[in-house]
Amino acid sequence: MSRVEDNLMLATDSYKVTHHMQYPPGTTIVYSYFESRGGKFPSTVFYGLQYIIKRWMVGQVVTEEKIAEAKEYYSGHFNADLFNEAGWRYIVEKHGGRLPVRIKAVPEGMVVPYKNVLFTVENTDPECYWLTNILEVCNVQCQKL
Numbered sequence: 001m002s003r004v005e006d007n008l009m010l011a012t013d014s015y016k017v018t019h020h021m022q023y024p025p026g027t028t029i030v031y032s033y034f035e036s037r038g039g040k041f042p043s044t045v046f047y048g049l050q051y052i053i054k055r056w057m058v059g060q061v062v063t064e065e066k067i068a069e070a071k072e073y074y075s076g077h078f079n080a081d082l083f084n085e086a087g088w089r090y091i092v093e094k095h096g097g098r099l100p101v102r103i104k105a106v107p108e109g110m111v112v113p114y115k116n117v118l119f120t121v122e123n124t125d126p127e128c129y130w131l132t133n134i135l136e137v138c139n140v141q142c143q144k145l
Contacts (some may be wrong), residue, residue: 009070020084020130022049028126038114060097
């Protein structure tokens with residue numbers, strides 16, 4: 001088995017694991033954005049996204065072994081079969097385990113006033129609309145570095 005620290009499917013908020021069942025029928029594109037909503041300072045220095053992308057999203061990041069690990073984990077976590085096994089297997093079969101997404105961002109190191117978009121995530125395969133918000137959570141980690 002792979003280590004939990006290396007499994008993208010385990011690096012999200014657990015409630016997002018069930019989102020694939022909640023989108024309206026016919027959904028094909030999900031476009032998410034992340035912004036600083038404000039706080040102690042009127043702006044933020046955006047950095048860390050390149051690390052997160054390279055660490056979690058480049059190359060074959062979805063494998064049969066990692067799917068099995070995530071399925072087992074979430075079955076115990078939810079005490080039900082809510083994990084999107086078919087969706088993740090589709091990514092392995094159709095995309096070789098590579099994530100069909102597009103990420104756009106302001107340049108790293110840029111000072112950005114709050115309430116402005118820092119990055120966006122969009123699926124590029126209509127069958128993977130459910131993937132966008134799972135990855136958005138992973139990308140938010142760059143703000144915690």
